[in-house]
Amino acid sequence: MIQYNIALIGFGGVNRALAQMIAENNDRWNAELGLRLNIVAVTDLHLGSVISPNGIDARLLVETKFARGGFAQLSGGSAEADNEKVIKQAPADIVVEATFTNPVDGEPAISHCRWALETGKHVVTTNKGPVALAAPELKSLAARHGVKFEYEGAVMSGTPVIRMAQRTLAGAGLHGFEGILNGTSNFVLGRMEGGLGLEESIKEAQDLGYAEADPTADVEGHDVRLKVVILANELLGGKLTPQDVACNGISGLTAADIDAAAREGYRWKLIGSASVSGDGGIAARVAPQRLPLDHPLAAVGGAVNAISFKTDLLGAVTVTGPGAGRVETAYALLSDIIAIHQSRPSANKKEAA
Amino acid sequence: MIQYNIALIGFGGVNRALAQMIAENNDRWNAELGLRLNIVAVTDLHLGSVISPNGIDARLLVETKFARGGFAQLSGGSAEADNEKVIKQAPADIVVEATFTNPVDGEPAISHCRWALETGKHVVTTNKGPVALAAPELKSLAARHGVKFEYEGAVMSGTPVIRMAQRTLAGAGLHGFEGILNGTSNFVLGRMEGGLGLEESIKEAQDLGYAEADPTADVEGHDVRLKVVILANELLGGKLTPQDVACNGISGLTAADIDAAAREGYRWKLIGSASVSGDGGIAARVAPQRLPLDHPLAAVGGAVNAISFKTDLLGAVTVTGPGAGRVETAYALLSDIIAIHQSRPSANKKEAA
Numbered sequence: 001m002i003q004y005n006i007a008l009i010g011f012g013g014v015n016r017a018l019a020q021m022i023a024e025n026n027d028r029w030n031a032e033l034g035l036r037l038n039i040v041a042v043t044d045l046h047l048g049s050v051i052s053p054n055g056i057d058a059r060l061l062v063e064t065k066f067a068r069g070g071f072a073q074l075s076g077g078s079a080e081a082d083n084e085k086v087i088k089q090a091p092a093d094i095v096v097e098a099t100f101t102n103p104v105d106g107e108p109a110i111s112h113c114r115w116a117l118e119t120g121k122h123v124v125t126t127n128k129g130p131v132a133l134a135a136p137e138l139k140s141l142a143a144r145h146g147v148k149f150e151y152e153g154a155v156m157s158g159t160p161v162i163r164m165a166q167r168t169l170a171g172a173g174l175h176g177f178e179g180i181l182n183g184t185s186n187f188v189l190g191r192m193e194g195g196l197g198l199e200e201s202i203k204e205a206q207d208l209g210y211a212e213a214d215p216t217a218d219v220e221g222h223d224v225r226l227k228v229v230i231l232a233n234e235l236l237g238g239k240l241t242p243q244d245v246a247c248n249g250i251s252g253l254t255a256a257d258i259d260a261a262a263r264e265g266y267r268w269k270l271i272g273s274a275s276v277s278g279d280g281g282i283a284a285r286v287a288p289q290r291l292p293l294d295h296p297l298a299a300v301g302g303a304v305n306a307i308s309f310k311t312d313l314l315g316a317v318t319v320t321g322p323g324a325g326r327v328e329t330a331y332a333l334l335s336d337i338i339a340i341h342q343s344r345p346s347a348n349k350k351e352a353a
Numbered sequence: 354m355i356q357y358n359i360a361l362i363g364f365g366g367v368n369r370a371l372a373q374m375i376a377e378n379n380d381r382w383n384a385e386l387g388l389r390l391n392i393v394a395v396t397d398l399h400l401g402s403v404i405s406p407n408g409i410d411a412r413l414l415v416e417t418k419f420a421r422g423g424f425a426q427l428s429g430g431s432a433e434a435d436n437e438k439v440i441k442q443a444p445a446d447i448v449v450e451a452t453f454t455n456p457v458d459g460e461p462a463i464s465h466c467r468w469a470l471e472t473g474k475h476v477v478t479t480n481k482g483p484v485a486l487a488a489p490e491l492k493s494l495a496a497r498h499g500v501k502f503e504y505e506g507a508v509m510s511g512t513p514v515i516r517m518a519q520r521t522l523a524g525a526g527l528h529g530f531e532g533i534l535n536g537t538s539n540f541v542l543g544r545m546e547g548g549l550g551l552e553e554s555i556k557e558a559q560d561l562g563y564a565e566a567d568p569t570a571d572v573e574g575h576d577v578r579l580k581v582v583i584l585a586n587e588l589l590g591g592k593l594t595p596q597d598v599a600c601n602g603i604s605g606l607t608a609a610d611i612d613a614a615a616r617e618g619y620r621w622k623l624i625g626s627a628s629v630s631g632d633g634g635i636a637a638r639v640a641p642q643r644l645p646l647d648h649p650l651a652a653v654g655g656a657v658n659a660i661s662f663k664t665d666l667l668g669a670v671t672v673t674g675p676g677a678g679r680v681e682t683a684y685a686l687l688s689d690i691i692a693i694h695q696s697r698p699s700a701n702k703k704e705a706a
Contacts, residue, residue, distance in 0.1 A: 033523065160517070164521050167520060167521065168513035168516045168517050168520065168521065169513060169688075170386065170688070171684070172688070294655075313681065313683075314511045314512060318672070318674065319670065320649060320671040321668075321670035322668055327666055328668075330666075331524070331525055331666040331667055335521070335525070
């Protein structure tokens with residue numbers, strides 16, 4: 001059994017869900033996977049920060065109703081979220097970065113990742129910013145320090161699309177993908193097919209907790225664009241920035257467009273796609289597309305996400321699953337930690353023995 | 354770069370497609386994956402057998418029109434398919450077993466696997482028989498001899514469902530699955546929805562090359578039953594035999610059943626499923642089921658296959674892809690070989706260095 005000390009950066013819904021999983025499943029993970037997780041530090045903008053080298057009780061952390069600055073009441077705690085100090089000084093093996101995504105410059109998440117990698121700590125993150133905007137730098141930092149930088153949750157929460165493409169489709173000749181990568185806009189399109197207008201549909205998505213108060217990033221395709229950048233760069237060897245990806249959202253679609261498509265046997269979906277072109281370059285875009293009903297993505301309804309990988313040897317292989325949710329996204333972090341665990345130098349040796 | 358010597362057992366469509374891939378892609382695999390494949394032996398019931406320690410030109414093997422017993426014309430060749438001698442004596446690292454599936458006793462494929470593992474050779478196979486009927490014995494043999502037994506292609510050809518569930522969904526709490534695991538029967542159901550009768554639909558599937566001359570295994574669910582046994586045992590820790598799985602095919606469905614479902618917003622699919630029950634046992638069956646149109650498997654049309662994994666942490670994750678085809682199934686063999694390559698004891702060390 002290996003115990004990993006982890007530092008949680010950000011204590012919102014996702015890292016809280018991870019702490020809850022740790023409280024409930026450490027014994028099972030020990031038995032099934034040979035690992036345990038021990039939370040040695042937490043920081044949060046509102047709650048403060050705490051370093052506890054012997055470990056913080058995960059259940060206590062989840063169940064206590066902390067007030068603003070409330071981590072100060074814990075041994076080793078402070079009312080301030082001193083992220084830099086915690087990331088650099090906590091005795092963590094793995095830093096779990098789950099702060100909010102800043103789509104413009106990726107900060108402060110990029111600095112969080114940099115500080116962790118520079119001090120020899122693995123990083124797992126669900127944050128699109130560092131992956132879309134700084135992956136080359138962070139990967140090279142990780143390699144230099146002999147640690148891992150893992151980010152399965154940056155695209156479809158816990159649905160393992162990056163790892164599936166990289167590991168289980170190795171050698172299949174992946175040359176492109178198209179995906180429904182934003183659950184909110186897909187939900188909105190479904191409600192518009194049901195007869196609601198755009199505004200009403202967005203309102204319903206907000207009431208159900210799918211859409212943010214400002215739905216622009218979902219509706220205008222900006223969220224999908226970051227995911228397309230990540231997938232094109234990770235899976236197709238691209239070097240794209242968000243500016244390289246033409247982006248149109250669904251706000252231009254009218255009820256008449258939706259109706260016309262339905263009458264003609266089509267369905268509108270917001271599709272993020274990329275493909276390797278003849279000269280080895282990559283063409284990537286985000287745009288609403290009219291899909292025929294027998295297209296693998298046409299039947300993907302509600303807030304579900306899906307991605308269809310285009311391969312030389314298998315044709316299309318499509319994965320459908322959750323693209324959001326606290327628990328689902330926390331599982332992405334767990335899956336990254338499991339990947340780190342299984343790729344440790346001694347792992348295969350043990351298996352082979 | 355590592356070169357693997359391989360022995361092809363059976364030289365029908367699948368292993369021919371693998372040989373073709375080797376002829377075309379060895380240089381690319383070397384660059385991208387760090388491996389090359391070298392065919393050192395081939396056996397085939399009709400063509401004979403050949404052992405060539407220095408390697409047989411893959412292109413020559415694919416392009417030559419051999420007559421019955423024609424391997425005798427090759428250096429080291431014989432008109433007889435001496436499988437036992439070839440498997441035991443050829444200087445192969447990996448034995449590629451792709452003979453036909455005998456669903457009753459799994460022979461001669463089980464013996465082929467046994468001979469290979471006993472003589473310290475890895476086995477990769479697309480054959481359901483050895484996996485459904487003898488996996489515990491063969492896995493234990495493999496472990497004892499320090500080699501791998503891999504069989505991704507036994508369920509959905511190259512669509513990587515076993516490896517996806519075992520590797521990329523580790524820790525997600527997989528507790529069941531349901532799948533469309535036979536393309537022929539799914540194609541037939543689609544044609545019946547289009548108004549054809551059962552017999553006509555089967556005839557069309559035969560004309561298109563989807564169905565065998567004797568379509569019983571496809572239509573009556575026997576093929577799906579073997580796949581359910583494999584998945585339940587591999588992914589859910591079961592110890593099922595085919596007799597443990599209640600099995601009904603689609604031959605009892607009438608045009609009236611199909612029409613009634615369509616009118617009521619449902620669609621018939623032949624579903625293979627298994628789930629862990631409260632007491633830890635496994636309930637598995639094969640049966641036609643009426644799925645609501647928003648079910649993740651309802652839209653899977655034509656000869657495509659799909660499986661929906663049920664997990665505690667992610668809910669349903671569904672993979673849709675090919676379930677048959679020469680090239681697709683040959684890719685499964687390649688993916689098994691890549692998995693063996695990537696799990697060699699020195700692999701992670703190199704990566705970490």
